[in-house]
């Protein structure tokens with residue numbers, strides 16, 4: 001054991017407790033409780049941030065006997081489920097909203113005390129675009145606080161060894177220097193159109209960091225950029241920009257209407273990452289990243305909304321004429337994440353934007369009967 005590892009262990013850093021040997025992975029649900037049988041309160045030696053930072057990057061991947069994906073039916077959660085299955089994880093716990101409403105504190109605590117997951121990914125949230133955020137600020141603030149508070153507190157109480165919380169690039173200030181570094185968190189005012197959602201996400205980050213600081217818990221936070229891919233929500237009232245654009249251009253093609261109306265001026269710059277790339281990054285972080293510092297997940301490139309529609313139109317194979325509705329808000333002028341921290345750890349994205357849009361469109365054509373938010 002080298003000096004840094006020794007220091008970390010002395011500081012009570014839980015990443016060593018969390019390191020299950022590879023051979024011990026993938027056992028049954030019942031076996032997934034704390035191997036030493038101790039109460040999580042007894043085990044949680046308070047660790048200082050300094051101590052936790054010593055064990056920032058695990059040497060060799062951690063594996064877990066059971067992983068609970070909260071929100072496995074969503075765009076991100078479903079991609080993560082596919083990725084974990086493909087990578088040999090067998091004991092993956094999932095519950096639909098009908099089986100477990102994550103806003104209900106007692107139900108969430110009961111689930112954790114019975115299922116005892118060893119690792120948890122918080123991919124459940126109330127998610128939406130500018131329109132939904134501005135129409136339902138109470139829901140975005142309150143539901144997200146409820147969901148994440150319940151999941152994070154129950155993870156602590158049931159002795160979860162690793163928790164990965166998903167924030168968003170929305171947590172950064174509206175005018176953060178580009179590309180946005182993790183240090184920009186709380187350095188300026190937020191974009192007003194999604195402030196309630198962003199405030200809830202910031203509270204989730206702070207809660208994870210508080211558990212790391214006060215109890216030495218290995219609760220880490222990833223900040224993904226805009227995500228797209230199979231399973232996206234195509235409801236124009238709730239969807240994110242790329243899903244909305246794919247739908248608009250597809251409908252224009254189906255009805256042979258060449259004029260497509262776009263919200264705003266088309267000039268804001270945005271970055272997009274395929275859900276399968278995000279899922280791969282999340283597994284990488286689950287297995288390798290053990291710092292309370294937040295970490296960005298993106299592809300490192302952005303483009304304007306106008307350029308994005310042009311890529312979509314090319315993939316769909318239909319010539320369009322754009323009509324910009326400048327009465328609608330643009331949101332933040334640019335949102336590009338600085339991903340150097342993640343790249344330095346050895347992870348990089350693999351799916352190009354045109355390829356990802358092509359694959360998503362193909363999926364859309366093949367599964368139109370089960371598309372979320374698209375009643376036809």
Ligand SMILES: NC(=O)c1ccc[n+]([C@@H]2O[C@H](COP(=O)([O-])OP(=O)(O)OC[C@H]3O[C@@H](n4cnc5c(N)ncnc54)[C@H](OP(=O)(O)O)[C@@H]3O)[C@@H](O)[C@H]2O)c1
Pocket residue numbers: 070071072073074075076077096097098100101102103122123124125126127147166167168169223224225226227228233240
């Ligand atoms: N999509 C993006 O562009 C993006 C970008 C950055 C960060 N993120 C983050 O990634 C995470 C997942 O986002 P996503 O795009 O995958 O969202 P999504 O497709 O809307 O999925 C969210 C999931 O959460 C579940 N859920 C919501 N409220 C629930 C409740 N009360 N009880 C139980 N389950 C509940 C949903 O269940 P139902 O299936 O029943 O609705 C759904 O499965 C979120 O934390 C989001 O902030 C997303």
